[in-house]
Amino acid sequence: MSTPMSERLVLRDVSVRYGDVVAVDGASAAAVPGQVTAVTGHSGAGKTSLLWAIGGLLDDGQSSGSITLGDKAIGDERSSREAGAVLIPQGSALAEVLTARDNITVPLVAAGMRGAEATALADRTLAAVGLDEHGGHLAEELSGGQRQRVAVARGLALSSLRLETGSLVLLADEPTSELDHDTRERVVALLQDVARRGGSVLLATHDPEVADVAAARWHLDDGRLDPALP
Ligand SMILES: Nc1ncnc2c1ncn2[C@@H]1O[C@H](COP(=O)(O)OP(=O)(O)OP(=O)(O)O)[C@@H](O)[C@H]1O
Numbered sequence: 001m002s003t004p005m006s007e008r009l010v011l012r013d014v015s016v017r018y019g020d021v022v023a024v025d026g027a028s029a030a031a032v033p034g035q036v037t038a039v040t041g042h043s044g045a046g047k048t049s050l051l052w053a054i055g056g057l058l059d060d061g062q063s064s065g066s067i068t069l070g071d072k073a074i075g076d077e078r079s080s081r082e083a084g085a086v087l088i089p090q091g092s093a094l095a096e097v098l099t100a101r102d103n104i105t106v107p108l109v110a111a112g113m114r115g116a117e118a119t120a121l122a123d124r125t126l127a128a129v130g131l132d133e134h135g136g137h138l139a140e141e142l143s144g145g146q147r148q149r150v151a152v153a154r155g156l157a158l159s160s161l162r163l164e165t166g167s168l169v170l171l172a173d174e175p176t177s178e179l180d181h182d183t184r185e186r187v188v189a190l191l192q193d194v195a196r197r198g199g200s201v202l203l204a205t206h207d208p209e210v211a212d213v214a215a216a217r218w219h220l221d222d223g224r225l226d227p228a229l230p
């Protein structure tokens, strides 16, 4: 049995550099499993860079410092994937010529789920974000907000799969930026539910109302994370 609730995510002196640009500058912080932590800061402050460092998604040499989940060092592609890092990317990143449903089933099957189960889980998560009628639509036929909800549903489905077998760090990068008020509340509630089920959820957002529902906050200012802020 895994014990995801006991896995603390700890960052020590994490920096991200793109050539001469210092996007994250010596960030140290901890996230408690079972909680949503809002990652806030102005555009360009380093939110995406920090999430990508945790997800092990940056190129070699772009990040430095130490990131641990429980007693495991993470922060490269393999270790972060094995530790259960799941990204809901800023801008959705859907495969245009696949249906909404297949944008979810393909990564689930790649992660080891059987086809019929993956389809059922995809349909459940699409329904959870209010897209039960849209599973068969091509991604390129969807509106911006609908595409964002498919990306959220994909992240939720992969999170469910992970929570069955081990720890989860859900990296949600501005997942509500294109949503109306009610849909935004619905998505935030779904992310809180993932946290309640034992995941660590990092939620990058510009939206103060969304940040306010999080139990904790990491605030970035020009790449510097101020741990003194709530
Ligand atoms: N691939 C890259 N190459 C060079 N610089 C980059 C790259 N990606 C990001 N940056 C720079 O790093 C800094 C932080 O960018 P990042 O995307 O992490 O910010 P952000 O807080 O997510 O912003 P936003 O709210 O606009 O999404 C910015 O100055 C940006 O220009």
Ligand SMILES: [Mg+2]
Pocket (backbone or CB within 6 Å): 047, 048, 049, 090, 173
């Ligand atoms: Mg960003």
